[in-house]
Amino acid sequence: MEEVAPELLVRESKHRDNTLPDLKGVVGEVRMRMAPNPSGPLHIGHSRMAVLNDEYVKRYGGICYNRFEDTDPARIDPSGYDTIPADLDWLGVKIHKTVIQSDRFEIYYDIAKKLLEMGKAYVCTCKIDAWRDLKNHKKACEHREQPLDEQMVRWDKMFDGSYKPEEASIVVKTDLQHPNPAIRDFVALRIDDTPHPRTGSKYRVYPLMNLSVAIDDHLLDLTHVLRGKDHLNNTHRQEYIYDYFGWKRPEYIHYGRVSVEDAQLSTSKMANGIKEGLYTSWDDPQLGTLASMRRRGVRSEAIRRYWVETGIKEVDIEFSWKTLFTFNRELIDDGANRYFFVNDPIRFTFSGTDSELVAKAPFHPEHPERGTREMRVAPGAHVFIDRNDLKDSPTRLRLKDLCNVELKEDRMIYAGNDLSVLKEGVHIVHWVPGNAVPAEVLMTDGSTKNGLAEPLLSKAHESVVQLERFAFVRVESVSPTIRCVFTHK
RNA sequence: GCUCCCGUGGUGUAGUCCGGCCAAUCAUCCCAGCCUUUCGAGCUGGUCACCCGGGUUCAAAUCCCGGCGGGAGCACCA
Numbered sequence: 001m002e003e004v005a006p007e008l009l010v011r012e013s014k015h016r017d018n019t020l021p022d023l024k025g026v027v028g029e030v031r032m033r034m035a036p037n038p039s040g041p042l043h044i045g046h047s048r049m050a051v052l053n054d055e056y057v058k059r060y061g062g063i064c065y066n067r068f069e070d071t072d073p074a075r076i077d078p079s080g081y082d083t084i085p086a087d088l089d090w091l092g093v094k095i096h097k098t099v100i101q102s103d104r105f106e107i108y109y110d111i112a113k114k115l116l117e118m119g120k121a122y123v124c125t126c127k128i129d130a131w132r133d134l135k136n137h138k139k140a141c142e143h144r145e146q147p148l149d150e151q152m153v154r155w156d157k158m159f160d161g162s163y164k165p166e167e168a169s170i171v172v173k174t175d176l177q178h179p180n181p182a183i184r185d186f187v188a189l190r191i192d193d194t195p196h197p198r199t200g201s202k203y204r205v206y207p208l209m210n211l212s213v214a215i216d217d218h219l220l221d222l223t224h225v226l227r228g229k230d231h232l233n234n235t236h237r238q239e240y241i242y243d244y245f246g247w248k249r250p251e252y253i254h255y256g257r258v259s260v261e262d263a264q265l266s267t268s269k270m271a272n273g274i275k276e277g278l279y280t281s282w283d284d285p286q287l288g289t290l291a292s293m294r295r296r297g298v299r300s301e302a303i304r305r306y307w308v309e310t311g312i313k314e315v316d317i318e319f320s321w322k323t324l325f326t327f328n329r330e331l332i333d334d335g336a337n338r339y340f341f342v343n344d345p346i347r348f349t350f351s352g353t354d355s356e357l358v359a360k361a362p363f364h365p366e367h368p369e370r371g372t373r374e375m376r377v378a379p380g381a382h383v384f385i386d387r388n389d390l391k392d393s394p395t396r397l398r399l400k401d402l403c404n405v406e407l408k409e410d411r412m413i414y415a416g417n418d419l420s421v422l423k424e425g426v427h428i429v430h431w432v433p434g435n436a437v438p439a440e441v442l443m444t445d446g447s448t449k450n451g452l453a454e455p456l457l458s459k460a461h462e463s464v465v466q467l468e469r470f471a472f473v474r475v476e477s478v479s480p481t482i483r484c485v486f487t488h489k
Numbered sequence: 490g491c492u493c494c495c496g497u498g499g500u501g502u503a504g505u506c507c508g509g510c511c512a513a514u515c516a517u518c519c520c521a522g523c524c525u526u527u528c529g530a531g532c533u534g535g536u537c538a539c540c541c542g543g544g545u546u547c548a549a550a551u552c553c554c555g556g557c558g559g560g561a562g563c564a565c566c567a
Contacts, residue, residue, distance in 0.1 A: 074566090136491090136563080166565065181563045182493085231561090310501055314494065316495080318499095322518060326516095326517060338527075467527095468528090
């Protein structure tokens, strides 16, 4: 082969083995992290970072941390400490170690104090606006070059309560002449008297992310850091801290913004919506949370495939529900048994035969071995079909898996069982017999479809099924009535 | 305004570093046909892209210059 047609072998190697590009600078194992703020459950946007980290750690071997970034006591929803690990677990993301930043305040204080001693930071008691204004004009404030002993006195006063919030902060020096105003001196610690959900009022000096993140990324000895490109400037700021201590920087990879059409992803807006009754809970099908996806019967594998195929470029992207649902349909179709559900039912009385008819509808067209659902229709019995199927005023219809019928007002007359009528343009519709049971489907716009389902659907509790010609749904409960949640078409 | 980043079909991506094998890959959407007792699945076919303008070169999606467009940041949030 090599001798006859070597070019064929070369071509072969051009194909990618993995959709995700290789990481730069990998030596042995890899150490990565995700850094959620425990302010609520994870949503579809968060899942990108989680999946990508997990994929790489699995590819190269190594460890993945979950680090709760809870250094702003005012922006914590304590439920996040439980829901986030559950969401990650559902996604199939393997967390090797969990780190909680609110356990580590003393560590941040230590390092900050060292920066002070090194002359790389200062205690600033300027008014916030005045300080920012000076910075924007590349000017130092009066506190920047104060002698160390004076700085230490003021440092202590931050902790003992002498200063109120906003009256003092620790600022890390960078380069006041830096052309990018976003990179010049940045605040590293501040005072806040809001009680922290985990540490109460024990601490009042809180690190800001650029300090705590730099310290933890270093202490955890991370090799690669994945983050949104909104952190580009933060990365530059953090590099100053790395350089002051001579720490080795991890590889930083920034990925672009994801805009998700038709989805509420703002944690605070979702929380408000729940409070106001707009949404029932975090797993309301209207929301873009992972909890909602799970409830609707979306498989985490579909979400993982979506992010792997999307990759990790710095360009901004538009998320496509259609594509995600296509991936999901591929996963669930084989396992989803078929049932009839008639939305907006119209009642007909069946006639035209002497004996009872029995429909034997397969649970799955590709899996005859799963058997059939039997539905019986006797002369004089009722049959319901969807009002929507009457739109074009058909005179004849085919009741799927049962027989052909002629429609006359509210009567349905048996018209044989010859499938060839389909060639004449007769449409096949789904239907339910007189002993159908009420069922409702919770839609993603918050509305509910109330209809009738074949009785056997009540045996499909907890499974994802296809309501033929309607949609895939997850059967959430079966008593007192059947309730399903819309998955997708 | 300042700083940085980025521009391949509707969407996401491959190719860009080291110019030719790219009249541009794959997936998804969309359209048409076939098949099927679902509007699901399957099969076949189709439409649609290198932001623009110069330059270098035998040759440019790929290199250079200039435009234009988009995004992020300029918080005592993360």
